Amino acid sequence: MRPPIEAAVRLAAADWPSLLAALDERGYAVVRGVLDPAECRDIATLYDDDAAFRSRVVMSRHNFGRGEYKYLRYPLPPLVAALREALYPQLAPLANRWHERLGLEARFPPALRAYLDRCHAAGQQRPTPLILKYQEGDYNCLHQDLYGELVFPVQATVLLSAPEQDFAGGEFLLVEQRPRMQSKGEVVPLKQGDAVIFAVNYRPVAGTRGDYRVTMRHGVSRLRSGQRLTLGIILHDAA
Numbered sequence: 415m416r417p418p419i420e421a422a423v424r425l426a427a428a429d430w431p432s433l434l435a436a437l438d439e440r441g442y443a444v445v446r447g448v449l450d451p452a453e454c455r456d457i458a459t460l461y462d463d464d465a466a467f468r469s470r471v472v473m474s475r476h477n478f479g480r481g482e483y484k485y486l487r488y489p490l491p492p493l494v495a496a497l498r499e500a501l502y503p504q505l506a507p508l509a510n511r512w513h514e515r516l517g518l519e520a521r522f523p524p525a526l527r528a529y530l531d532r533c534h535a536a537g538q539q540r541p542t543p544l545i546l547k548y549q550e551g552d553y554n555c556l557h558q559d560l561y562g563e564l565v566f567p568v569q570a571t572v573l574l575s576a577p578e579q580d581f582a583g584g585e586f587l588l589v590e591q592r593p594r595m596q597s598k599g600e601v602v603p604l605k606q607g608d609a610v611i612f613a614v615n616y617r618p619v620a621g622t623r624g625d626y627r628v629t630m631r632h633g634v635s636r637l638r639s640g641q642r643l644t645l646g647i648i649l650h651d652a653a
Contacts, residue, residue, distance in 0.1 A: 418496035421449055425500045425609075433611065434508050437568065441630050442588055442602060442612035445570075449607040453493060454574040458643045460491060461545050468540065473554065479633070481552035483646075485544045494543050497572070498647050502526035505568045505611070505649070512567055515618040515625040522566065526649065529566065533651040538562040542648035545574075546634075548584055549641050554634035556589055558615045561652035569614050574643040576606040581640030586610055591629040592619075601635075614648075 428445050436443035449457070460466045461484065468487035473479045486494060506522045506529075513520055523529050533539070542561060548554070559569060575581055586602045602610050612632060618625040634642075 418493040421453060421493055422496040422500035424448060425497060426504070430504050434504075437508060437611065437613070437617075440600075441590060441617050441628070442600075442610055444602065444604065445609040445611065446605070447607050448497070448572055448609040449574075451576070451606060454572075454607055457491070457493060457545065457572075457645055458574045460486075461547055461643060466491065467545075473552075477555070478557065479553045479555040481546065481548040481554060481634075483544050483546040485652075486541055488541050490541060490543055494645065494647070497570075497645075498543060498649065499526050501570055501611075501647060502529065502566075502649050505566075509567050512618050516616075516627055520564075529649070530651060533562070533564050536562070536564055536653075538564055538651045538653045540652040542646075542650065542652050544646045544648075546644045546646060547641065548581075548634060548637050548643075550637050550639050552634075552642075553584075553636040556587065556631035556633040558631055559646070559648050560615060561648070561650060563653075564650050565614060566649040567614050567617070568611060569649060570609050570611045570647040572609045572645040572647070573604040573606055574645055575641065577604070580606075581637055581642040583636055583638035584642040585635045587633045587635055588612060589631050589633075591631070593626060593628075609647075 433443040467484040470484045509522045590598045613630040616629045
């Protein structure tokens with residue numbers, strides 16, 4: 415495995431003005447090639463190492479869908495920690511603008527460590543980065559990853575498997591619930607190593623009378639064949 419700093423540098427070097435504009439416009443943005451195939455395999459192989467995780471969730475037991483996922487424990491694997499550290503400072507200014515536009519008081523510090531200290535002081539002390547595994551017939555219902563009172567409004571998912579090579583189907587889904595309008599759904603195509611960054615629970619949208627709140631949910635369509643693994647990077651910790 416190459417040093418995890420390489421992936422963090424790759425992420426930091428992305429075209430962030432364009433990515434942030436896409437997040438404002440659509441509620442999501444795609445960063446191509448955050449991880450290379452070897453890095454994807456390194457993270458995917460962690461799934462069989464129970465010592466790396468704090469808990470396992472079987473989706474069907476909770477009516478979340480079909481499939482399973484595991485939450486990583488602290489200390490996070492170096493590559494995952496490096497991606498989380500690199501992602502947060504790029505998104506904190508956007509998170510602050512969104513809260514300001516929506517009239518929400520909470521503001522986010524510029525560094526991840528300061529924000530996690532705030533989470534931990536509020537009783538949200540459990541790490542939230544996770545690896546999800548889907549096999550043929552599995553899917554993930556539309557949902558939000560909230561975990562407590564403190565919620566950072568943007569998160570990321572990195573596709574670790576190769577579409578049409580490791581699996582078929584299993585598209586990443588986003589649905590907007592717009593006030594007094596029908597919901598709008600979107601499929602986000604991803605390649606191995608791509609990251610999709612998206613709104614956790616809601617985002618501001620400009621209207622004729624000012625900004626209004628649009629609720630977002632995400633999920634995964636049913637796998638037609640193969641196995642699909644993804645890395646989820648959530649920036650608030652859990653209660």
